[in-house]
Amino acid sequence: MSTFLLEIGTEELPADFARLALPQLEQLVRRDLTEQRLSHGVVTTTSTPRRIALLVEGLPAAAADLEEERKGPPAGQAFKDGVPTPAAIGFAKRCGIAPEALELRDTPKGPFVFARVLERGRPTAAVLAEHIPQWIGALQGRRFMRWGEGESRFSRPVRWLVALLDATVISVTLQGSDPEVRAGNTSRGHRLLAESVTIPSAGAYAESLAAVGVQVDRAGRAAAIRSAVLEAAAALGARPDLPDDLFDELTDLVEAPLLIEGSVAEQSLGLPPEVLSTVMRAHQRYVPLYRSGAASDPLALDAKDALLPRFLCIGNGLPAASDTVRRGNERVLKARLADAEFFVQADRAVPSIDRRDQLARVTFAEGLGSLLDRVERIEWLTDVLLEQLQLGAATGDHARRAAHLCKHDLVSQMVGEFPELQGIIGGKYLLAEGEPRAVALAVLEHYLPRGAGDDLPSSDAGAVVALAERLELLLSIYAKGERPSGSSDPYALRRAGNGLLQILWERGWSLDLQALLRRATAHWSQLLPHFSVQAPALATELAEFLRQRLVSLLEEQGVDGDLVQAVAGEGVAIERVLSDPADARQRADLLAALRASGELAGVQAVVTRAARLAEKGSLDAARLSPAGVVDAALFEKPSEAAMLQVLEQLQPIAAGEGAARYGELARALAASRDTLAAFFDGDQSVMVMADEPAVRTNRLNLLGVLRNQASVLADFSRIAG
Known part of the structure; x- marks a missing residue:
């Protein structure tokens, strides 16, 4: 049994390409090897920033033979006086045998001609040589490119190709590449250590690259990075801010991970903690370090009590150059944080209420007016929600004030540079200006949840404005005539619907969504007459959309599909479902508990x-x-x-x-x-x-x-x- 190695060597790949390409490559290879009757053992895919690699173990020297029986024309058409007719000769030719080898057999429909065909298995090397270009050409990803004068397309220019069956080079040339790329047994090592390295055999691949500074096993590289970060953070008594997306990106940005610890200037800790962490994570791919055990305050105006003046980063250089790399990263971070400090100071020089007026100059969506128009629609919905929910005077006042100011930071310099901070920085600016903490917190929380698994608003006022914001989006985009379809949902309407229901469930609020939609669509038909909104039809369509979201959410949360259909399916009156979505959730949970017992x-x-x-x-x-x-x-x-x-x-x-x-x-x-x-x-x-x-x-x-x-x-x- 042999081992096959395919390495596609490229210029530096985008960090997310490997996560998309590796499953595709494995699926293609497994499918084609099965179709070609090539049995095999373990299939392994891996990557570094400069290569996509595949290893297939347990391949035989050739594909298995295929013996099959084929049915031909009726005997009366195949032979005339014992002599093969053109029909028999043609059938035999198609089967690759002599007419004399044809057999006559009786069937329920009479005697027919049969041929026994033996298709010899092709040599494994020949099968692989044929399919390697097809596998490379079939990989899909974002923003593919051409290079030179060739017609080949890939995420980045392909510079070398290794194709080995054990120690034998498989003869492959990538057609359309410029310059021409032929398969060999020569790969490339770490940029700072070795220009090239010979791979003596497929089984020696990882060992050969390790000798030239490349940790080619992606899973092993990821484990090494996580271990190094956790150990360094523990030594400092800190908690690393290492979300999955950053961790995956770091894994796919380096070939030889090197942990580097850097410092943050003390004066930068006067910025809000989210500003520092966003600059470090989103812009520099650093790992911020939070103080272990420190109380979390979403409205903290500075990072002194939250963050250590340290950061971790994963380099791709040589250990001897660590100090140089660290100083360079510290200088870059210092400049970035200086920019952020300037933006914060410039924003605080303008009252938030004045920024709200500036929203009139920013278009929300075609036909839907400005962001200020959107805020006013959110305010109207906030009032309607407060009428139904009856949460008390103080909560109502805070929610109305928060709705009035909820989008002011969208025209701030800080959000212009760091869009991830919308809502967060807006709430902090309001608190610094003397607005009640409940108002500032509601502005911060009205974006929650931002996606699956995200936190929900912790305050009643924040939850009300979050509901209003999502309802406004659904009403306005549906009135505009756009709908989510398939994988296309540019306005994230499904996420808005999910968030709306999750908030109601988490707060335990009884809200008659059906009545609210009828009232709101009638109001929208007056606000947006140019869309010719048919209020009853729009209310019905939105109600059905929310019913589908409710069904989907319950199933995602583990409730059996038949139980979900029993409380919220199409056979259940939609008024029963949406007159109180929290009620539907409670009944589904009860049925699930009864089934379990x-x-x-x-x-x-x-x-x-x-x-x-x-x-x-x-x-x-x-x-x-x-x-x-x-x-x-x-x-x-x-x-x-x-x-x-x-x-x-x-x-x-x-x-x-x-x-x-x-x-x-x-x-x-x-x-x-x-x-x-x-x-x-x-x-x-x-x-x-x-x-x-x-x-x-x-x-x-x-x-x-x-x-x-x-x-x-x-x-x-x-x-x-």
Whole structure:
């Protein structure tokens, strides 16, 4: 068995290309080797900033032979007086055999000609030589380029190619490359150590590159970086700010990771901590160091209590040059922080209320006016939300003030240079100007959550403005006529819908979204008459969009799909779902708990049977009480009276209010399941579809009331099992 090595050597690749290309390359290779009948062992992909590499172990010398039987024309068409006809000769030629080798066999449709074909497996080297250019050409990524006068496209110019089957070079030339690239056994080492290195065999790849300063194993390089950062931070008594995206980028920026520790000028600690960390992480790819155990204050105006005056960075140079690299990084960071300090001082010279007026000069989106127009729409929605939520006068005042100022920092110099700080820097500026802390915090938090897994607003005022901001985006972009489709969602409307629901769930707020959408779309039709907004249709479309977001979120959080459909699926009235999204979440969680405890199945069996028969009746689906529709005088069996007694006990629970009734209703249904089951089975069971119309209707009404009472919890017909 042999080992195959493919190394695509390039100029420095973008840091994110390897994460996109490596899974593609592995999938392509596995697919084609399988199609070519080449068995293999472990497939490994790896990368450095200058190379994409693939190793395939356990390859045979040649592909497996393929023996197959092919059916040809009927015998009467293939032979005439024992002599092959043109039909038989053509079939034999296509199969690569002589006409004399054809066989005649009987089939249910009569005798036919058959050919036994043996396709010899091709040599492994030949298969690889054919597919290597195809694999390279099939890799996809962002902003591919051409170079020289060739037609080849890749993320960066391909400069060398290594293709080895054990120690044998596979003969491959990349067509369309300029200059021409031929495969060999020569790779390149670390830029500062070795221009070239010979790879004696595929199995010696990692060892050969390690000798010239390249740690080619991406996973090993990542582990070394993380270990070095954690050890250095621990030695300083600090917590490293190393998010996954920065960690991945550092892994893909270096071939020989070298940890360097640098200093931050003490005067720079007068800046807000987020400014320092953003400059270090986003602009310089440094690792900020937070003081272990320090209290986290989202509105801290300086970094003295939060950050150490130190940073870590991962270099790609030689250890002997560490001091030089460190001094260079410190100078660059000092200049960057000096710029940031200038921006902060310039911004603080302008009152935030004046910046709000400047929003009128910035367009939000075509047809939707300026950012100031958007802020005014957010203010209107904030007022509407406060009417429904009734959170108290102080919270209302803070939320209205925060909504008034929520976007002022979008025209600040700081956000112009560091867009990641929008909201954060706006809240800090307001606090420095003397605004109440609750207002500043709400401005900071109204962007939360920024994405999946992000924090949610911690304050009521911040949550209200965050809801208003997301509702405004959905209403305005939908009114404009744009919709998310497939993977295209340029305004992040799905994220806005998710955030809206997550905030409501986390706060436990009961909000009638359906009524709010009807009121808001009517208002939007007046604000944006040039879009010819049809308010009822827009409200319906947005409601369905939010229902889909609710279903998606519940499934992402681990609730079984059938339970989600039972509380919020298309068969459930949308008014029931959106009149209180928190209510839908509570019911889904309760059903999941009942399933986990094993209590759901028994209740479901009886309720589903009752609901199926109740469809044959005509009882109003809103009726929860048996009074007036069930006549005890028509009962013929004790099981009917027992059923009526259960319904009378369930009625006040089903008609009640508050989330507590759902658990109580589920427990009452579970406790009554034997009584309900006796209605259908056993000595006292009844024939629901009795011949006597009045008796039949009476029994169907009993079942209809039970169905309606159970549907307060869920549509049991949608639950599997």
